[in-house]
Amino acid sequence: MLKETQNWSANPVLSVEHLTMRFGGLVAVDDLSFNVGRGDITALIGPNGAGKTTVFNCVTGFYKPTEGRIALRRDQAVADGTLAELTKSGRQYFDGDKGGVFLLERMPDFKITEVAGVARTFQNIRLFGGMTVLENLLVAQHNQLMQASSFTIGGLFGLPGYRKAAAAAKDKAVEWLRHVNLLDRADDPAADLPYGAQRRLEIARALCTNPVLLCLDEPAAGLNPRESAELNELLRFIRDEHGVSVLLIEHDMGVVMEISDHIIVLDYGKKIADGTASEVRSDPKVIAAYLGVDDEEVDEVERDLDVQTGHSASEGGSQ
Amino acid sequence: MADTTSPSAANRPEGAERLSEARRDAMRGEPPYSEAPPEDTRLVRALKEGGITAALVAALTLFFFAFRTDIAVGGLSLTASPVVWIIAIAIAFAGRFLLTYFVFAGDTAVVGGWKKVAAGTGRMPIGKILGVLLLFIALTLPILLPQFLPSQNRYLLNLGITILTYVMLGWGLNIVVGLAGLLDLGYVAFYAVGAYSFALLATNFELGFWVCLPMAGLFAAMWGVILGFPVLRLRGDYLAIVTLAFGEIIRIVLLNWYEFTGGPDGILGIPEPSFFGLEFNRRDGSFSDFFGIEYSPIQKFIYLYYIILALALLTNFVTMRLRKLPVGRAWEALREDEIACRSLGINTTNVKLTAFATGAMFGGFAGSFFATKQQFISPESFTFIESAIILAIVVLGGLGSQLGVVIASVAMIGGIELLRKLTVLQAVFGNDFDPTQYRMLIFGLAMVLIMVWKPRGLVSTRSPSAVYKEKKTIGADMVAQGEGH
Amino acid sequence: MEYFLQQLINGVTLGSIYGLIAIGYTMVYGIIGMINFAHxxxxxxxxxxxxxVFLILAAIGITFLPIVLLLMVIVAMLCTAAWGWTIERIAYRPLRGSFRLAPLITAIGMSIFLQNFVQVTQGARVKPLPPQIQGGITLMDSPSGIVVQISWMQIIIIAMTIILMVGFSLLISKTSLGRQQRACEQDRKMASLLGVNVDRTISLTFVxxxxxAxxxxxxxxxxxxxxxxxxGFIAGVKAFTAAVLGGIGSLPGAMLGGLxxxxxxxxxxxxxxxEYKDVAAFSILAIVLIFMPSGLLGRPEVEKV
Incomplete structure (x- = not known):
């Protein structure tokens, strides 16, 4: 019913299908499927140990999933037929004039960022601490600059083409620093920044890779309320002005409920809810997962809620 | 994890258990729950610590200072020289006593509390001035020497050549270890490849130095890629050990492949470099003949000196240039955090390989130069110790610091060599005292001490490769080294 | 066949020596994650x-072999243990918490220092010692003239290794010291919070x-x-290879790798x-590290992101 109009089904940038990840006997992610809508801010939430970061690591190529397909459509015009064909062909991606589609589970991590355009941040911030803020953003533009320097040879002789590209890269870095409010710290080592600023810098650095999809692992962790609000602003800006789709893991429900267009709830590696903020908020399974209610009680609550709200709470989970 | 059936837990003496119970009870009440142990006075403590240190030193050095075994007729002979041993113990006692009494007066920490590095906010004009000064000295050394030390001219020039060779090797290795954060313990292998490539090309195909030099560099770079490719997936310390293994394998092959490399006999008759086709000798058509000056053997040394100076400066120039290019920045990023690099779309394998290949190429150049200077090479010159010396120079100078490498080379190679000239030392230690014998001893000790005291070496600040408004140097405590693998 | 058997016996003897050295590598790696290059x-x-010690005893007239051997082993163990303790104390402990390659670099420095210390104090020339324990048991006397023999020395080495291994395994698995050691291996910070004296445990590991060794x-x-x-250099590299081959951090692995x-x-x-026997060892080291870094009995490592 609602399904057809939902952006994430109609126009997904990322489709995760039947994703399973096992570590030895432990099943961290179990047959998980979800879509991330183009131009949406999508939140992946769930209790600790639900497998959120594992999903991230699969999407960004740091883990190779045991099973499943992770398809990224860079442009709208990719037909399902192309995707099916690509899957059968055994190739990693198809990059045509009209649109590109990438099977992330087949690609090495750096290719996912370089070719498919997925950038990420880390739960425990990973900046280049001994390099300046500006340098951090320049490292993120490595591939473009490498090409412009004709793989170092041109750069070594200081050819004008490279100098132009280097200046452009610096401009871009400065532009992003302005947006994340770090321009006055551009020449300080990244490790010298306060925690909140490091988070923002990491996001800016990821954005310097020109991503289609930005994956943020707990961007609001450790931020004070003012910084959280700024983060919300920044994420909206990224989505609205740059057309970057955002997938984030977050525990701060204030942030999640306020900015997310779409929320997916995980528990024990399985999806238990999938919908808009208001849908998820009232989902008894979600409440149960967060509050630790027994399964039988969940059924009870569910029945009660069904009567009250008039739509099936389990709908989202039964895709 | 802990096995609960272990007997020792149950066998604990009752007294101790009762004591701990008493303490636990006391804890519920007012602190302190146990009386502080009686404080020793400073003198007593210093005496105690000194005594312990002396006893330890006695045990450590008993079999090395007090007794010495030597080969004699019909087996081994044993000579006892307790005086040295007792002096060592006395020094240890006195040193520790004074340290405890005066330096560690307040706390009991021995070495742990030394780690405070000032965040580098100060700028370093000294570094720049020193760099220019050193460059000036290096450029004019062959002119200065005959003016000031004519009697030592040839010896000092030769020493200068040796130091510059190590500077160049240090700079080459600095790319791999200092910038990219990959600990390479087999660097000497590339030095060997460069030397043998040149030697074999020159003796078999009669090619000159200047033709072979780029080829030797390329060969070395190629070996860098060949050896680098399989090992780059490895974590830092494993990578170090495998590079050591590769270095040793290459040396053993050179030693045993008699038909190709001459085995332990090495390769003789390697040609010297010519100056645009002019050779350095007394014959017609030589350098001196062409320019109409009198022949002197020193001319060849001056020429060699300027060759290695030029090569070293080329290494430095390229490295400084690369640091400001994407590839150099990627090296440093790799040293800081490999996983973050991959998350930014950087192909870390390629980045590591370029670091390996670039470092190897400069090692190869230096190797060619070594071969042409010595006119003879054998596997003897390419042992692990050589790798260790180069690494020590890089570590002492400061990982990633170009100036530091120069200072460390001058101090460690030149300084120790010059000690030999000090007659004062001979007067104290006897006539057969030879400081070069202690070179590696000092090298090893210096590596340990520098790492403990200042892990990022003498010159430990990093200067950023790109500046927005104001260039600030970055303190050593910020810079990571091979983390995040 | 006889040749093969003889080589087997020789190999096991050599392997026992490597195994004993390898234990030092594997324990230190297990507890503080560093390659103690100076081992x-x-x-x-x-x-x-x-x-x-042998020469001193000979000089003062003690020649009864069992006593000589016993004194040799005791004094050597004690004094070498003092070296192990001191090295850890001055070269490695201050670097705990420094960057990852720092302890490896100091270890290399320490190794160079020790080598040259011994060279300076004892001279660079080799020290020959005539065989003290001769004879052995002839296992096989084939008509072709090849004798398969296990010498008393080989028997002593293998027996000594077995005794030390058994004693050592008991020490690690049964005593409170061993338990503390395993706790530090798993989580040093947690162990120290639970009252394990981490510094002392690490020191004892080196000892x-x-x-x-x-x-x-x-x-x-x-x-x-x-x-x-x-x-020490070649034997050290080979023993380290043994430790890696067996799975670094695992005691039985070290022994197995040594063999x-x-x-x-x-x-x-x-x-x-x-001529190429060292190439064989070095190649195995490279191959094992590249293709099966967790060795025969080690646990595989998962990259943490």
Whole structure:
């Protein structure tokens, strides 16, 4: 019913299908499927140990999933037929004039960022601490600059083409620093920044890779309320002005409920809810997962809620 | 994890258990729950610590200072020289006593509390001035020497050549270890490849130095890629050990492949470099003949000196240039955090390989130069110790610091060599005292001490490769080294 | 066949010595995650101490072999343990928490220092010691003239290794010290919060590793009858290879790896070429690290993102 109009089904940038990840006997992610809508801010939430970061690591190529397909459509015009064909062909991606589609589970991590355009941040911030803020953003533009320097040879002789590209890269870095409010710290080592600023810098650095999809692992962790609000602003800006789709893991429900267009709830590696903020908020399974209610009680609550709200709470989970 | 059936837990003496119970009870009440142990006075403590240190030193050095075994007729002979041993113990006692009494007066920490590095906010004009000064000295050394030390001219020039060779090797290795954060313990292998490539090309195909030099560099770079490719997936310390293994394998092959490399006999008759086709000798058509000056053997040394100076400066120039290019920045990023690099779309394998290949190429150049200077090479010159010396120079100078490498080379190679000239030392230690014998001893000790005291070496600040408004140097405590693998 | 058997016996003997050294590598790696590059030098120091003790005893007229051997092993173990303790204390402990490659660099520095310390104090020339324990048991006397023999020395080495291994395994699995050690291996911070004296435990690990290396050094001296200041480097690399092959951090792995390296080396020299026997060891090191870094009995490592 609602399904057809939902952006994430109609126009997904990322489709995760039947994703399973096992570590030895432990099943961290179990047959998980979800879509991330183009131009949406999508939140992946769930209790600790639900497998959120594992999903991230699969999407960004740091883990190779045991099973499943992770398809990224860079442009709208990719037909399902192309995707099916690509899957059968055994190739990693198809990059045509009209649109590109990438099977992330087949690609090495750096290719996912370089070719498919997925950038990420880390739960425990990973900046280049001994390099300046500006340098951090320049490292993120490595591939473009490498090409412009004709793989170092041109750069070594200081050819004008490279100098132009280097200046452009610096401009871009400065532009992003302005947006994340770090321009006055551009020449300080990244490790010298306060925690909140490091988070923002990491996001800016990821954005310097020109991503289609930005994956943020707990961007609001450790931020004070003012910084959280700024983060919300920044994420909206990224989505609205740059057309970057955002997938984030977050525990701060204030942030999640306020900015997310779409929320997916995980528990024990399985999806238990999938919908808009208001849908998820009232989902008894979600409440149960967060509050630790027994399964039988969940059924009870569910029945009660069904009567009250008039739509099936389990709908989202039964895709 | 802990096995609960272990007997020792149950066998604990009752007294101790009762004591701990008493303490636990006391804890519920007012602190302190146990009386502080009686404080020793400073003198007593210093005496105690000194005594312990002396006893330890006695045990450590008993079999090395007090007794010495030597080969004699019909087996081994044993000579006892307790005086040295007792002096060592006395020094240890006195040193520790004074340290405890005066330096560690307040706390009991021995070495742990030394780690405070000032965040580098100060700028370093000294570094720049020193760099220019050193460059000036290096450029004019062959002119200065005959003016000031004519009697030592040839010896000092030769020493200068040796130091510059190590500077160049240090700079080459600095790319791999200092910038990219990959600990390479087999660097000497590339030095060997460069030397043998040149030697074999020159003796078999009669090619000159200047033709072979780029080829030797390329060969070395190629070996860098060949050896680098399989090992780059490895974590830092494993990578170090495998590079050591590769270095040793290459040396053993050179030693045993008699038909190709001459085995332990090495390769003789390697040609010297010519100056645009002019050779350095007394014959017609030589350098001196062409320019109409009198022949002197020193001319060849001056020429060699300027060759290695030029090569070293080329290494430095390229490295400084690369640091400001994407590839150099990627090296440093790799040293800081490999996983973050991959998350930014950087192909870390390629980045590591370029670091390996670039470092190897400069090692190869230096190797060619070594071969042409010595006119003879054998596997003897390419042992692990050589790798260790180069690494020590890089570590002492400061990982990633170009100036530091120069200072460390001058101090460690030149300084120790010059000690030999000090007659004062001979007067104290006897006539057969030879400081070069202690070179590696000092090298090893210096590596340990520098790492403990200042892990990022003498010159430990990093200067950023790109500046927005104001260039600030970055303190050593910020810079990571091979983390995040 | 006889040749093969003889090589097998030789290989097991050599492997026992490597195994004892490898334990030092594997324990230190297990507990603080560093390659104690100077451990080979500890082994060398052990053999020098054993030699000097032997000569001192001979000089003062004690020649009854069992007493001599006993004193050699005790003094060598004690003094070498002191070296192990001191090295950890001054070169490694201040660097805990420094960047990852720092301890490896100091360890290399320490190794260079120790080698040259011994060279300066004891001279660079080799020290030969005539065989002290002769004879053995003839296992097979084939008509072709090849005799398969296991010498008393080999029996002593293998027996000593077995005894030390058993004792050591008991120490690790049954005593409170061993439990503390395993706790530190798992999580040093947590162990210290629970009252384990981490510094002391790590020191003891070095002490134990060094005393086992001293035994290996003494047996090397008696078996080969010749030592010099450089033996630690190659033996150290081979023992490290053994530790890695067995799975670094695992005690039975170290012993197994030691045996494997000893056998490979002996058979390689016996059937292929003596000149390239070190190449064999180094190649195994490279191959194992590249293709199965967790070794035979080790746990695989998962990359944390």
């Amino acid at each position: 080979g030098e500890i082994f060398m120091i052990g053999s020098f101490i054993a030699l000097t 134990m590793g060094a005393s086992l 001293a035994v290996a050094g003494m047996m090397y001296l008696l078996y080969y009858g010749v030592i010099d200041f450089y033996i 494997a390296i000893g056998l490979i080396e002996t058979f390689w020299s016996g059937y292929f070429s003596v």
